[in-house]
Amino acid sequence: MSVITAVDTFDIRFPTSQDLDGSDAMNPDPDYSAAYLIIRTDAGDGHGGHGFVFTIGRGNEVETAAIEALRHHVLGRNVEELLADMGATWKLLAHDSQLRWLGPEKGVIHMAIGAVVNALWDLKAKRAGLPLWELLSGMSPEDLVALVDFRYLSDALTPEEALAMLRAAEPGREARKAALLAEGYPGYTTTPGWLGYSDDKLARLAKEAVAEGFTQIKLKVGASLEDDIRRVRTARDAVGPDVRIAVDANQRWDVQDAIDWMAHLAPYGIAWIEEPTSPDDVLGHAAIARGVAPIPVATGEHVQNRVMFKQMLQAGALQVLQIDAARVAGVNENIAILLLAAKFGVRVCPHAGGVGLCEAVQHLSMFDFVAVSGTKEDRMIEFVDHLHEHFVTPVDVHGGSYWPPSAPGAGTEMLRETLADYSYPEGPVWAAGAVLETTRKESR
């Protein structure tokens, strides 16, 4: 038996706002950040559990404080007991009646629960000597169903239905695992499309993306219609007619704005419109989906929990469901969402980018292919070539595909040097003059 001896937290920030990487219609100058934790044990096996919440700068300290507010639930606890029943462990964290008031099940506290849950999964996978996708893909349908909190879901998905779906997919697991290892999992790239980039840079990066094997790129839109028409045309000219171009408005519009704006972009061939409006607006997304059809509506990176995804599916509000590894309450809740998507027959194309989101979310898509939906058809994982060098097991993306990680764990572990260098505000990167401009802006 071993015990959790420490839950160490870190406020990690990267000064990305200096280059306008990650700039979009709602987020002009993000500093990509992570509220990060390491769960340590006395097992003496060298394994720690690593997890994080992705944020974009200010407020990362609030998210870190929220992780600390959960510490008492795991510190001093028996590790084997916590890891053996991750469904019960999830409920222990998510059902804290006092902390629940801060959500419930949304925002800062819910994402913090996700970070702790993901850190425990990282530890569990390392102890099992398996990458997370393979660990999950080897669990029985019964054990997978036991991970999910079906509260508030039963009008759309019951445990019995989930079990039946997982059992139906069980016979094909081995063949799909082999296919995954042989073919990889498709990716698409947002690298060309940030709003702060010039047209020349956009065209150059778009061509590079196609040369690298990507069959879909994505452009940020929503700040200026005139600019958007020109940028989408520039991208279409650069990539030719066969590469898919998705656009992402980052919640910029009201319902009618979205419908009107998309009518102007539709002639250039749009793969999907992402985050057209508030992520809270189920009925608004449904109205937009009707108004922009046949262009699919995509959303999810800011959809707060399984209850919202349930409604998005019930209302026909999205045709592309974008899970995020660090927005909801971790692996368990994302499994609930994958099951909901499978039940409704909607494709899942995860949101990634940021800090470590690619590393983390690939496991969920690969698990989904092997053990849940059983298909990669029309599905792909977002890829942005940022900050991977800070992770112990960075993603392997080449030829336009994600290649299944083989290292044990959930992909969430940052390099020790990164934790030291980018700690805010005391790490050398922030203390040094290099980020003077950013810090001045922050403290105005």
Add this chain to the structure above:
Amino acid sequence: MSVITAVDTFDIRFPTSQDLDGSDAMNPDPDYSAAYLIIRTDAGDGHGGHGFVFTIGRGNEVETAAIEALRHHVLGRNVEELLADMGATWKLLAHDSQLRWLGPEKGVIHMAIGAVVNALWDLKAKRAGLPLWELLSGMSPEDLVALVDFRYLSDALTPEEALAMLRAAEPGREARKAALLAEGYPGYTTTPGWLGYSDDKLARLAKEAVAEGFTQIKLKVGASLEDDIRRVRTARDAVGPDVRIAVDANQRWDVQDAIDWMAHLAPYGIAWIEEPTSPDDVLGHAAIARGVAPIPVATGEHVQNRVMFKQMLQAGALQVLQIDAARVAGVNENIAILLLAAKFGVRVCPHAGGVGLCEAVQHLSMFDFVAVSGTKEDRMIEFVDHLHEHFVTPVDVHGGSYWPPSAPGAGTEMLRETLADYSYPEGPVWAAGAVLETTRKESR
């Protein structure tokens, strides 16, 4: 010209879990708390702006940290400028692109924005020498519309429609103000109905409530059907056929559970069913509303923002809209919600209780009566007789009604001694042995 010289924060907690006051099906042992701030200026007029977020214990430090994360937006700013255009000030806080990622517009960060916004309104009202309800009721329709962020609302309510409603209500303002001062605003009480109370205590408190002039009481339900039937019958026997009994499930049920459970309670005459399921479940509430009709569905204390309320109204998901002074982003967003309710013709019966929620929310109902909906018909403000003694201007509730406050401000200012005594964990109330049991439970 004066300047904001300090934004002081306080983590205030009351050891209410010792008496099971406030216990319900989801919150067995709350310690009512407030993440509190005081905005101080160099004006030399003695006025500070006071605001808070209500929480139920653990995590209050996270909420306090979120308020601190907003400090840089107001510290050092020109007070008159901030207060003169509260619509612009709201956007300054709510549209911080980096902090927005932590919501967006929900949970810890959104409630913190509400606390800062409410503190500024408290300061503005004190400077005007008016209670907040009277300050708002004296503003022009144009100025009121300028307080509201209509983003994501335009498919349900446009600024032009809001302006027309406010203008239509303008001629009757003076008469309704006189009526309010003469008649008060109806209240109802939840004091008898906490789940932790015995049947005898329930019956005794219910009778007392009626004797005090209340025409509606509310009972917590949802933990045990058998107990609920007995408790509702006990209450009905105690109050007779003419007093209204509402029930509150505090999000305990799934959709079908709610419909089935309410079929058993319906024979005893139920004024409304409150929070039957997740506050995020617009479509679920709509299904429940159809399933339990003609019993009205009430919700709102955990509804995160105006976008969710918009959908609740669009979907017919609620028949009683329960605003809360400290859940959304302050006075401005609650005005948006009052306007939405008026547009849809749905009655507003605020959630209150907790710490200071009665003191704060009464201003909004009174403003609504004078300047927005123009009616008190079937409307009432929740009342719980807890912790009012900690406020500088506690509510005046007698004869079953709230009586309009005359003191300048928003009602949100706590006594200086309370801030000292109940500060967590260093205040004497927490340091002393009196709450040893509670602190032990917290730190396990």
